[in-house]
Amino acid sequence: MTRRPVAAVALVAVVVLSGCAVGYQPNVPERSEPPREDRLGYYDGYWYDDTFEFDAEEGLDEGETEAVVSRAMARIQLLRGLRFEADVDVELMTREAFNEEFDDVRRDPPEGQRALDNAQHEALFLVGPDRDVVDVRRRNQGGTILGFYQPSEERLVVVSANRPATLDDELTLAHELVHALQDQRFGLRPPAEATADAANARNGLVEGDATVVERAYERRCESGAWQCVEVGEDAGGTLPPEFNWGVYFFGFFPYAEGPGFVEHHRDDGNWSAVDAMHEAYPTTSAEIIAPEASGSDGYGEATVRDRNRGGWERVTVEDGPDAATVGRAGLASMFAYTAYAGERAGVIDRDEFRNTGSSGLDPDSPYTYDVPYTEGWYDDRLHAYERDGETAYVWNVTFDDAEDAAAFRDGYGRVIEHWGGQRRASAGGETVWTLDDRGRFAGAIRVQRERRSVTVVKAPSRAALGSVYAPARAPPAGVGAQSGAAAG
Template sequence: MRRELLLASLVVLAGCAVPSFGGSDHPAEPMGEDAIGWENGYWYDDPVNVTTEDGLNESEREAVSARTMARVEHIRDREFTETVPVEVISRAEYRNRSRGSNGSGGPPQDPWNDQVWEALLLIGEDAGSSEAISSTLSTSVQGYYSPSRDEIVVVSPTETPLVDRATLAHELVHALQDQQFGLNGSAETQDRQLARDGLIEGEANYVQALYERRCGDQWRCVDRPDRSGGGGGTVQYPGLFTVLLQPYATGPAFVDHLYESGGWSAVDAAHEQFPDSSEQVIHPDRYPDDDPVNVTVPDRSNGEWERFDHDPVADTVGEASIFATMYHNDRTDASRYSYRSEPSVGWAGDSVVPYRNGSGGYGYVWVSEWDSGTDAREFASAYRAALVEEHGASRRAGNVYVVPASSSFEDAFRITRSGTRVRIVNAPTVDQLDGVHAPPG
């Protein structure tokens, strides 16, 4: 999951004439050093004269970008150290770039990650996780900031270069974050990446929302378009999309919690100590002290099965992804973007270890730790119910379930709970379950 390629706002700027409004009381340029709220000749409340009926030409984009930078500075109380170039491309061009990024016309296969998403019951064996992620991004991305190239790319729905003010403001926040704190780091696990993005994308959405509140009452802003005319199409993997959207949906409340506790200084400090789990973003009161449990999975496979040569060998999916599992497998009545449900709350830690054999078979061991035995029981019960009621599984002896070939999750599953810990073992057949992970002696 590449953070720089995600954006929650799904609209673009429609063609309209932007009038010139009255000027401000600021001097033409700040005296001495650069001032917060002024960039490249524009104060945050200055007018811009552009015509967007035929899109924005280069000089118009520079004017709009400069004033938007000044406005982001004014809200965030942080200074840009350099100008950020903005490129506008069509969605077709974005798709072409995405398909050609690895030189093979499509994303590479990733069987290790495939097992992680299969464990979540969100991407089945009929689709690869890399292709699913690429497809989801190609229909939902409206723009991105690239830390490696230090540039913003805005995706326009037409060949006419349209720029949405909210998208531009959002991505400029990322540029400001990169210049002030650095954005080149990455997280080892899925859950920690979602947690990290909860701050990064949450702050961008938070500042974007503050920006929008000022439009009309305090600032004159470029009109936003009719949303019915844009968009990239239907999302093919809604469960995956729910996972990817979590930082944008719950991150702003997390940032607001920080801001209310200590202003922008508290948000600055969080860039030095990212949240450790999506749980801390969903439940801001648990940051920073409620650390996740480090769950280890002993290797009990036989000679036919082995772990991948992958660093790290295991992934952690976390509360946000487990919520998506429960929502999209009809195990909760919670609101889709609340990210809180009875089967997912109480998560304390987890570890998913994918396995493979020499015959092209795949499996995994997923061990999760919960705050209480009740929480563990609720999760295990909901997961079993998802297999049976949503994927047609039949129960075999003990805690073994078999999903039939009619489902894209066709496999054998063994689900056991011991106190606050739940263990899910997956293999192609019942006979192979012990080969992947023999029961504890």
């Protein structure tokens, strides 16, 4: 998918046009003979540096569009050092048509997965208990997506700012073509059991790879070395009402941190290390943020013991993850969101998250997810529970050492208070807050640190905290060799 920073992910295919008159002959630029030697930079009759004699401002016909797509594929092969294994069909769509079809492109998750997803976003104070994160994402993304690629359908769509739709943004085309190339060479179907953190790690590689290539493509367009199509206004729409910055930050992570991760591993232009990671994806967003630690054993597993009683039932997901993990990307989004929403000053300043210069937000690296309170993240695990239409959760966040855990505990307390939480009691290393139902968030939260683990318990009321997570008859949640539920 192609996105641009919001101050402001894309996939590719050949164009389907309608309304052609009988006997119409598209204007197909002259093709070159294939090279005698096997060389990158040529595809289906066109070289990477070919110049076409047509005016894109007037709209490209079917033959012209096909030539631009083939030339772009030649350029992607040259920049990425890999060959396409098959042709790629590109479908053009107006913004209005995309918004109408978008709900069909994004399929609803199973109910258990939806409940778990809502619980982790509530734990991060991104989406309240009376909202559905699937709906929030859809509302957010309708105006910011420039194109997409569906691996399951091998379908590449570029969203056009023009009516009727024409190919008016070659950089979006280039980005999505990289995804098509990745799919052909490595396969892009995500594992069904991926947590949010694992998905952000995987997408950090996938989107970082595509963005690095897109930027190299853009430099050649801007220098005049390559003729490139760019017509009309940006296809990105305006921000929808009630745009949720926190959910946006959580989803934008791969585009912000992924390129730096890929560039770190692409030593002197050699893509072999990046190719290898497509066969064994990074597993945590922390690896993307700190690429020098990628592949190390510096991360482990956090444990939550189910101590629910009084009718609370654990949320399970058939053929999916049995717990949520938000990772450093999720924690950073939580702290950053406080600088953009709420009635109090942010827990961190915007400048601790945004990368700005004299001309504003850095388009290549707009945000940094290496923010205070997330340092030393080791793992986190969240279990969600349901009872009579109400939800609760238990969340363990574990760090490298007790000092990092204490910093996160203090920062998380500030987040709770940012959203109106009232401190009610502190004893034995734990603190309880309550939130009334007049704000976005409601219920009671208990936070306890033991050594390097912080355990967060959320229930609809203070009285219900003990039934969601009963007093321990065994050591409390912490670091363990097993991440599954255990009796206690």
